[in-house]
């Protein structure tokens with residue numbers, strides 16, 4: 559998804575120590591003690607260690623990691639539901655770590671909302687009142703808060719349920735109400751902590767679509783915690799992977815899949831549905847058998863070239879890199895026989911664009927006899943994808959060569 563690269567949230571060297579003497583624990587860390595040693599000696603836990611990153615306006619930034627890796631702690635540091643032990647956090651250049659209580663409350667009301675996995679709707683209040691409750695606490699008048707609540711309910715497709723009560727709604731609908739409650743504040747930033755994890759898979763996918771749709775109409779900055787890789791890939795513009803309190807990699811799903819920083823991350827991505835993540839450019843390979851169209855490159859030269867490579871086909875390319883087509887021994891010989899040109903020998907198998915996802919070009923490759931050429935927007939040759947290459951990616955995921 560497109561987003562402007564304005565920094566919305568900046569986190570600089572943030573640490574969180576849980577325990578009695580956090581400064582002492584930080585000192586031990588500086589002196590090279592491991593988290594395990596510190597915990598053993600002092601009982602203190604390093605929840606987040608030296609986190610530094612930036613989140614851009616309008617992006618969905620997913621924080622992923624195993625249970626206990628520090629995701630919830632990190633997200634709660636952003637709005638200071640948890641106080642950082644050291645480090646700085648900026649929202650729109652405001653230093654959040656320095657705000658007094660009053661300003662902090664103001665920022666939480668106006669700029670940053672949070673959606674949890676399980677949140678309590680008030681059973682005795684109807685949906686409209688539940689959604690506008692936060693605004694009521696902020697002193698917004700009745701008319702304005704009902705308008706905002708109704709608008710938020712509309713955004714999640716529940717505009718007709720304002721007068722219903724929570725126990726009349728399904729789990730998925732209740733989660734939508736939770737989302738509407740966060741939207742009613744019209745926040746710049748939404749923090750979503752495993753917001754969809756309690757939902758059954760179908761409804762969960764529906765909610766992910768809903769979130770993406772909402773993002774299309776109003777570009778909010780969303781920080782989304784998930785332990786589910788498919789979800790992270792589906793909705794994340796970028797993903798940060800946490801491991802034992804530290805961020806071990808940040809990147810787009812493609813970047814991480816293609817270049818995992820370590821074995822832990824690699825193991826995360828094993829078995830992921832690559833067809834919806836990887837594009838042709840990610841799996842295309844350059845092959846040796848390319849013939850450059852120089853002056854005088856005719857059928858004879860092409861035949862010679864292909865036999866030299868002990869092959870029966872080659873990719874024909876302009877000097878500029880522009881892709882022309884596939885030449886085969888058979889088609890060249892035929893044109894030689896009938897007196898045609900090298901261009902007449904090009905066989906009818908179209909190249910695919912490098913930006914297509916695997917799921918979009920699978921059938922092309924299946925229908926082609928020869929490995930399919932991959933071209934960029936300008937028509938330049940970028941490599942080829944064979945059926946066997948595709949099968950390998952399916953079987954083994956990406957090969958990290």
Ligand SMILES: Nc1ncnc2c1ncn2[C@@H]1O[C@H](COP(=O)(O)OP(=O)(O)OP(=O)(O)O)[C@@H](O)[C@H]1O
Pocket residue numbers: 576577603604605623624625626627628629630631632785
């Ligand atoms: N209030 C607390 N006091 C002491 N330790 C804590 C506290 N909150 C979190 N921790 C510890 O900090 C570490 C990170 O926990 P956190 O809840 O942030 O992880 P998580 O990745 O969100 O896990 P999960 O997916 O299970 O929610 C864990 O070792 C946890 O035990």
